[in-house]
Amino acid sequence: MSQIKLKVADIQQLTNTIKSFDLVSADGGHLPSWEAGSHIDIEIDGHMRRSYSLANQPGDTDHWVTAILREEGGTGGSKFMHDKVSVGDELTIAEPPTNHFSLEEKAASHLLIGGGIGITPLLSMGYRLKDMEADFHLHYCTKSKEDTAFYDKVLEVFGSNGVTFHHDGGDPSQGIKLDDVLSAQKEGQHLYLCGPGGLINAARDVASHWQDGTVHFELFASAKSEDEKTEAAEGDQPxxxxxxxxxxxxxxxxxxxxxxxxxxxxxxxxxxxxxxxxxxxxxxxxxxxxxxxxxxxxxxxxxxxxxxxxxxxxxxxxxxxxx
Ligand code: FES
The missing domain is CATH 3.10.20.30 (Beta-grasp domain)
Structure with missing residues (x-):
């Protein structure tokens, strides 16, 4: 396992709670290649790693872009990235980007649903799907336009016909109508879900009739806070x-x-x-x-x-x- 040293080339405040980080190789060379859906595990304070998806053009070895939501209740990884990391700082990742959320490139069409910060891997997928001239559509769910990270970039990559924005004003009942979006699976269509657990679970539920192996998801949830108690599941024993x-x-x-x-x-x-x-x-x-x-x-x-x-x-x- 070979560590990779990165330098923070730029930081942008995308929304009140989301910052993007532009990362380059610390030694000025090329970065390893990577695929749409990949993430990197950044070492934080020497004792924890946090996984962040890459959001730019897959295969770009000049720089990587990730975006991070500042989570008040987490164990401090996102707060560290937001509050302590500045342009010019070095970050370490233990290994090249890994991908547990790959595109099924042979699919006949692709439906993507992202909630909040869950847009990051879906944006990298958008670049790839556009290059492939694939049949795709993104549903991007956020509270408001102001809370929508990469709004302009998403429009540019997916095109105005390739994305539907759903702003629920903080009330999920006013957001995406999953029954309408997922009731019918087109022949050979694959579904990619990324965002908070509530959205993913609801979408997986509604898509439970989709063909086996066609629903892919990546959960974007904070790690538990230090004072959050683990509930004993029924039957758990010491x-x-x-x-x-x-x-x-x-x-x-x-x-x-x-x-x-x-x-x-x-x-x-x-x-x-x-x-x-x-x-x-x-x-x-x-x-x-x-x-x-x-x-x-x-x-x-x-x-x-x-x-x-x-x-x-x-x-x-x-x-x-x-x-
Ligand atoms: S911390 Fe992610 S699998 Fe255990």
Whole structure:
């Protein structure tokens, strides 16, 4: 894994709460190539990573553009980026852009729905779809025009016939009518959803009759705040975790996650989403049967790894981790 040093070339205040960051290589060279839908994981304060999608022309190796929503309730990643990072500063990412939200380029047509800051990967998809002369349409949901990041850029990339803006004034019932937009799937059409959990879950629900494998989504939610309590799900039980390398053993109560206990024991593990989808908190699993609750690991990985932000031990099992 090779770290990449970036320099902040420009920062723009796009809305009251969203800033864009223009990033170049710190050594003046080219950046790695990347595909539409990719994100980078920026290291923040040396102990956490935050995933931010790239929003410019895919494959651009001269610079990358990302946009970040300042979240009051988060663990501080977005506040750090908004309040502490200035033009000329260096940032580190652990690896080249990764993509868990790819375009299905062979699809007959593409329907995109973005909510708020969820526009970032969809904008990069727009560039690609335009280059491909594909059949596409974007529904972009925000509170008002003033709260709409990249408004002009979205119009330029998607074209006035390729985008519908939905401003709900803060009342989701006044926003996009998902039943109208998603009731009929065209032959070979794929759907891409990005934004807050409420919008994504509602859209996935309405699109539940769409053909398997044609609905793609990326959740844009803040990590949990430090004082946000993890609710014990029904049936959750305490279990023991042994950290082989650190020589620490602790019990994870029913209403806490492994990562909360790692933090309490001052054991450093990278994390970002804390919801099991970004992959950052992957840790080696030496023994014990895990109750995998993430959306990141595949079945083969699950034999040897665990996402410690969300997964637990199966009832009666204890876990030994490779940290
Ligand atoms: S922090 Fe994202 S999967 Fe655990």
């Amino acid at each position: 279990f023991e975790v042994e950290l082989k390398k650190s020589g620490i053993t602790f019990t994870v109560p029913a209403d806490k996650s492994i990562i909360e206990l790692l933090r309490a024991n001052e054991v450093d593990v990278m994390y970002a989403c804390e919801e099991g989808w970004c992959g950052n908190c992957k840790v080696g699993l030496i023994s014990g049967k895990a109750d995998h609750r993430d959306e990141f690991l595949d079945d083969t990985d699950r034999e040897n790894f665990i996402q410690v932000c969300i997964s637990r031990a199966m009832p009666g099992e204890n876990l030994v981790l490779d940290i």
